Amino acid sequence: MPKLFSGAAGSRSSGTADGSAALRLTGLTKTFGDLTAVDRVDLTVSAGSFYGLVGPNGAGKTTALSMAVGLLRPDAGSSTVFGVDVWSDPVHAKALIGVLPDNLALPERLTGRELLTFLGQLRGLDPSAVAERTQELLEVMDLAHAERTLVVDYSTGMRKKIGLATALLHAPRLLVLDEPFEAVDPVSAVALKQILARFVAGGGSVVLSSHVMALVEQLCDTVAIMVKGRVVAAGPLDQVRGAGSLEETFVRLAGGDARVAEGLSWLAS
C-alpha cells in the first residue's frame, strides 16, 4: 500500500531549500459563496520534476492552478515560483512561467504566426528570435499549414496546440498546463510528449492537470490527487500508486460510486 497523507506534500518537498522548488503552494484557499473550491492546499513541485495533478471533475484543479500562476486571486495562502511570490512580485514570477489555461480566449482575430509574433513582442524577446521560434513552434505543432486561418476558426485541438506554443515561446523555467492533451490528436500528442519530456530532461519543470491516468503514469514522476478541493495524496508516482495502478488508487480515493454498477438498468434493456 502506498503511503498516503492528506495535504502533506509540502512536508515532502524533497528536502530542497525554498529557492529551488519550482512551485510551492502554501495554504491556498478559494471560496465561491458556500463552496470551498480549494481548501488549504499545500503542494511543492521540485525543480526538474514532471508533476501530475489529477482529480475528478470539480475537484478544484483549475482553480488551484489559476491561483498558482496569478490568474485568480486566492482568499488565503501563497504561491511562489523559484522562491518568487506570484502575488507580491508578479512581473518577476510570471516571466518564469509558461501557462496554458483551460478553454480561455486568445486574441482571436490573429493567425497563429501573428499571435506568436505579438506575444514575443509583449514578452520583449528579440525580433529575430521570435521569428525563428515562431516558425519552429508552428512546424512542431503542425499548424504551419493553417497559415492564414484566424485563431477564432481553429478547431479545439488546434487551439490547444497554439495555446501550448504561447506557453513555450519565451522558454520559461516552469510550465503550468491545464488539461494540455484534451482534444489533441494522437500524432500531435506524441510530438507534445516528446517536447515536454525534453524540456524536463533539460532542467525545466512541468505541472499538468489531467483526467487521463495512463498519460500521467507515462509522463509524470510525481503526482498529487485532489478531491473536493483538498490534496488527498501526493508524492512520487510509485509511492502514490503502490502495487496497483494509478487509476485504482484514484478511484478509491475519489470515492468510486457503487451505484454505477447497479444503476441505469434501463439502458441495456
Add this chain to the structure above:
Amino acid sequence: MVGVLIRMKLAIIRNSMTGGRAALMVIGGVLGVLAAATTVWLSLVDPSGPGVVPDLLATAYLVWLLGWVVGPVWGASSVLRVDHFALLPVPRRQLAVGLLGAAFVGVTTAVTALAFLSLIVYGLRQGVLPALVAVPAATLQLVLVVLLSRASYSFFGLIARGRVGSAFTGLMLAAFLVLTQSGWIVVVALIYSDVLTTGFPSEYSTVVRAIPSGWGVVAVETTHNGHWWRAVGLLAAMVALIGLLLLGWSRTLGSFRHGRATIRGSGHAPRATRPVLAGRTAAVVRKELRTWWRDPARIQMLAIVLGWALGTALLPLTLDWNATLPWAGPAMALMAATVACNLYGEDGTALWLTLQTGTERQDVRGRQWAYLLVFGPLTVAVTVGFTLYSGYTWAWPWLLALVPALLGGGVGLAVFTSVVALAPGPDAHKRPDNPLEQAETPWQSQVLFWVGLLPPVPAVVTVVLGTVCDNAALLWAGGPVGLATGALLGWWLGRVAVKRLRSRGPEMLFHLRTGHAAETTTVKADVPTVELTRRESLVAVFSWILGPLCLFPQGVVPVMILLAGADLRLWFLALYFPDPLRWPIAILMVMLGILLLFQAIQLTTKGRHSCGPSPG
C-alpha cells in the same frame, strides 16, 4: 415543449437576476407601459380629419414592429440559445413553436399586448362587429411581431457572420437610432401641420396599411364599412404570413453549423525591427488594428458610428436645412466612444494573456492609439469635407474646439468604461454562429453618450466667450484648449484604467470567465470590505439613468430654451409650468440631475472599492 421551454427560460432569468438587471427591467417596463398607454390614447382621440385615427394607429403599430425587429439585434443574446437544443431529436417546426411560445414570456410582450388593446378600443368605437374582429386581429398582430422579431434575429445573425453583413446590420441599427431620435421632429411637424384636420396624404395611408402591421387596422375598418369578408380575408392573410414565417424560421433553426464566412489573415507576420514599432505598445496597436479590420463585431461598431453621424447630419437636408453638416465629424467622435464602451468585454477571457505578460499599461495605451488611428482620420476627414461643402466658415473655431476634445475625451472614456464597467459576454470562439451575440451594455452606452458631451465644455466656453466678447483671440483659443483637454483626459482616464486593470485584473478575468462579478476577496484580513446591497445597486442604476436625463434634456436644454425665449414645450417638464415657475423648475432639475449623478458615482465607486487593494 412550450411549457418546458418557458420554465427553462424563467429559471435562467431567475438565476441570472441581479439588482442592476432588475432595475433595468423595471425601468424598461415603465417606459414600455408609457409607450403602450400612448398607443391606446391614440385610439381614443377625436380629430376631425378623415381616417386620421386608423392612420395614426397603423403608424404606431409599424413603430412597435420596427422596435421588435431591431430590439434583439441591438440587445444581444437571447435567453434561450438555439444551439442549446442542437442535439435534441425534436422536429424543427416543433422547436420553432416551442421557442416562439417561450418568446411570449417577457415584459416586452406584456407591454406590446397592452398597446395592441388599442385596436380593440378602436373596434369598440366602431361597433360590436368591428370589436369582435379586433380581438383576433390584435392577437394575430402580437404573434406576428414576436415571430418576426425571432425570425429577423436569426436572419441578421446569419448575414452578420461576414463583414459586409455586419456593416449592413450596423447601418440598420444606426438608421433606427436616427429615426428614433428624430421622432420628436415628426411629432412636432404633425402637431403644427394641418394633417390632423385634413387627414394624411393618401400615399402615406396606403403604405402604412399595406405593411402587415397595419392589416389589423384595415380589418376593423372594413368590417365597419360592411365588407366583413374582406376582414376575414385579411385575418386569413395574417395567419398565412405567420405560417410562412414560422416555416422559414424553423428552417434556419435546423442547420446549426452553417458554413460561415471565414475571414483570412495574412500568411506572414512582418518583423518589426525599428525601435518604435518593435515596442510592446506597438504590438498591441497592430493587434487592435487587425481586430478592427477583421472582427465583424468591430465592423458593426464602425458602421453604427458612421451611419449614425452621417444620418443625423444629412437627414435635415430633406428639409433643405444644411446647418447640421459641419457637426457630422464631432458626432462621429461622440458615437465612437459610445460604441467602444466594452472593449475588454468584447475580447473576453483573452485578458489572461495581458495579465500573464504583465502588459496592462501597454494594452490600455495600445487600444487607445488604435482607437485614435481608426476614428481620428475618419472624424477629421468628415469634419473638413462636410464643413467645406456646407460653406459655413463660422463653424471652424467651434470644430477646432470640439473635435480634439471629443476624440481625446472619447478615447479616455472608452477604455475607462471598458475596464470599470466591464460587461461580460460569450467568448468569440464560443459563438461562431452568431456574431450578434454580444455582451449587453445598455446603460454603459447610455451614460457614455451623455458623459461624452462633457469633455469639450471648457473649449466651448472659450469659444462662446470669444463670440460674445467679439474677441478673435479667445474665439480661436478654443482649439488649443480643446486639444489640451482631449490630451489630458485621454491620458488621465487611460491611467486610471491601467491602475484598475493592474489592481483588479484577476477579478475582471473571473467576471469574464463566469459572468458573475468576483465576490469579496479578503486578501488582507484587515481590509474592510464594503459590498453594495441589492437596494444600493438598484439606486445606483436608477441614478445613472435618471441623473443625465434630469441634468441635460430636462435641465440644461429647458434653460437654453428659456434663455432663447423660444415658445416650445415638447416633453420639457419645466416649460409646462406657468411663467414664474419655469426658471425655478428648470434649475431644480439641473440640481437634481447633479445630485443623482453624484450619488451614482459615489455608490459605484463604493462598490468598486469593495474588493480591497491588490497586494501586488
